[in-house]
Structures are given as structure tokens and as C-alpha cells.
Amino acid sequence: KQEVTQIPAALSVPEGENLVLNCSFTDSAIYNLQWFRQDPGKGLTSLLLIQSSQREQTSGRLNASLDKSSGRSTLYIAASQPGDSATYLCAVDGNNRLAFGKGNQVVVIP
Amino acid sequence: EPEVTQTPSHQVTQMGQEVILRCVPISNHLYFYWYRQILGQKVEFLVSFYNNEISEKSEIFDDQFSVERPDGSNFTLKIRSTKLEDSAMYFCASEGIYGYTFGSGTRLTVV
Numbered sequence: 001k002q003e004v005t006q007i008p009a010a011l012s013v014p015e016g017e018n019l020v021l022n023c024s025f026t027d028s029a030i031y032n033l034q035w036f037r038q039d040p041g042k043g044l045t046s047l048l049l050i051q052s053s054q055r056e057q058t059s060g061r062l063n064a065s066l067d068k069s070s071g072r073s074t075l076y077i078a079a080s081q082p083g084d085s086a087t088y089l090c091a092v093d094g095n096n097r098l099a100f101g102k103g104n105q106v107v108v109i110p
Numbered sequence: 111e112p113e114v115t116q117t118p119s120h121q122v123t124q125m126g127q128e129v130i131l132r133c134v135p136i137s138n139h140l141y142f143y144w145y146r147q148i149l150g151q152k153v154e155f156l157v158s159f160y161n162n163e164i165s166e167k168s169e170i171f172d173d174q175f176s177v178e179r180p181d182g183s184n185f186t187l188k189i190r191s192t193k194l195e196d197s198a199m200y201f202c203a204s205e206g207i208y209g210y211t212f213g214s215g216t217r218l219t220v221v
Binding site: 091102 | 141143145151152153154155158160165166168199201205208209210211212213214215217
């Protein structure tokens with residue numbers, strides 16, 4: 001069974017700092033890995049999809065890397081803003097089901 | 111941008127009652143899913159649906175749960191006899207070439 005762990009569970013940073021969020025998974029036989037953002041009490045907003053053949057994916061200030069062999073992905077958010085405050089979820093796609101981590105809860109302090 | 115739509119956004123029901131949660135997936139997607147998130151816990155897979163039948167289900171998805179695609183657009187999750195522990199946020203998702211798209215969820219509260 002795929003287990004997904006996200007570290008750190010929570011972090012607070014001053015505005016402008018870069019964020020580094022880590023995700024690890026136990027089974028490297030994955031199809032894709034997807035990062036989501038979740039605001040309190042809300043749904044999941046897709047941020048980046050990394051296919052298993054890719055090493056990284058970028059969208060604006062966001063960059064996600066994938067190392068399948070070591071079972072790790074990292075989400076980088078450059079020049080953080082207060083609007084980046086949310087929980088970031090890593091989800092690993094193994095044969096038509098997603099296994100989620102518990103999330104990285106981020107607070108960006110103005 | 112295409113969206114997955116879920117209704118209702120909130121539902122309060124008494125223990126033992128039946129509830130139906132509704133979803134409209136993205137029209138050209140082929141795989142549909144239900145996930146749930148109990149407060150403070152991980153998002154958990156319930157069931158996947160493809161070609162009008164269940165593709166895979168988790169151990170959570172027991173006989174009290176059922177899914178249906180009654181027409182070309184709607185996708186429903188029915189809970190036959192709700193329990194207190196069914197209280198959670200239920201998310202519908204569909205999968206396309208750009209990954210999974212989730213709806214905004216239905217918060218189910220069983221009292």
C-alpha cells in the first residue's frame with residue numbers, strides 16, 4: 001500500500017522567502033504525482049502535475065521536482081506572498097487511485 | 111476552465127437516513143472518482159468509475175455505499191444508512207490528460 005508523507009507538517013515564513021515543501025512515497029511504481037492547494041474548508045486546486053517520465057514541472061513561481069527512484073518530490077514556491085497561505089497536498093497516482101499526504105500547512109507572514 | 115461541480119455544498123442528515131451526493135464531472139473525462147476527507151485527516155480514496163461500472167474500490171466503500179451515472183452528465187454517491195462516522199467532506203473528481211480535477215466538495219454532517 002502506498003504511503004505518502006509530507007514534511008514539514010506546518011511552517012510559517014516571512015513574506016518574500018522561498019518555500020520548500022517535501023513529499024516522500026514508499027512505492028516508486030507510480031504513474032504521476034500531482035500537487036494540490038487546499039484552503040480551509042474548501043476543495044482541492046491542482047497546482048502541478050508531474051508525469052512519471054518527467055523530472056520537474058514549472059508554473060509561474062511554482063516548481064516541482066520528482067525523483068521516482070528515491071520516492072521523493074519537492075515543491076518550491078519562490079518569493080512567497082500572504083496569498084500563498086494554505087495547505088499543500090502531495091498526491092501520488094498509482095493505477096487510477098490517488099494516495100495523499102497529510103499536507104504541508106503554510107502561513108506566510110506579511 | 112472546465113470545472114467539476116458538486117451539489118449540495120453542505121448537507122446535514124440524521125443517522126440512519128439515506129443521502130445522495132451529486133457531481134457533474136468534466137464532460138470529456140472518462141474516469142470519475144469519489145474521495146472523502148474526515149476533519150483533520152488525509153484525503154482518502156473511495157471508488158473509481160469507468161465505462162459505467164466500478165473500476166476499483168477501497169475497503170471503506172462497503173455495502174452501504176453505491177455510485178451511479180444515471181445520465182450522460184451526473185455522477186452520484188449514495189450512502190444508504192448514514193452513521194456518525196460518515197461525517198466528512200466528500201470530493202468528486204474526474205481525470206483527464208492534465209491530471210485530476212476535483213470539485214469543491216460536499217460537507218456531510220450526520221447527527
